[in-house]
Amino acid sequence: MSTRRKYLIAGLIVLLWSGAMLTAFWWFEARYLRTFEGERAELFSGDALQLTPELQGPGPVRFVHFWDPGCPCNVGNQQHLEELLKRFAEQPVTFHEVREPGSSGRLPPSLQALQPLDGLVGAEQLPASPAVGIWDQQGELV
DSSP: OOHHHHHHHHHHHHHHHHHHHHHHHHHHTGGGOOOOSTTOOOOOOGGGOBOOGGGOSSSSEEEEEEEOTTOTTHHHHHHHHHHHHHHTTTSSEEEEEEEOTTOOOOOOGGGTTSEEOOOOBTGGGOSSSSEEEEEOTTSOBO
16 A cells, blocks of 8 residues: 555544544534523512522521523532532521422432422522522521
8 A cells, every 4th residue: 555545544534533523512512502692681680589488587598509400501510519518517508409490300419408499489580590599597688
């Protein structure tokens, strides 16, 4: 086999490999890349958020994690949530989670300490997920 033919075959292999890698990138990652909707600013006021009646009023600090199981960005904050659970385990803090309405999915076993919270008024108006709401010991959103 001539040297020119070897280079041609090697070049074709590299070209096919590069094409396969670009296709894999597009298939796995590019499906999550989206442009923002124009120049619209998203403002959110937490005034509409209200805890369920049994959690309202004075008590421990209430930490509420809002998440959407279908969003790949949740994986990035799960380790941080685990660290918060460990750090505040011995303090008067309760941890809750609110899943995007109409979605299905579960948190990993390491985050099972987050208690599901249904009926949180105003949760459907959150403009982004994941998000966090923290209510102080007087029951006020901080």
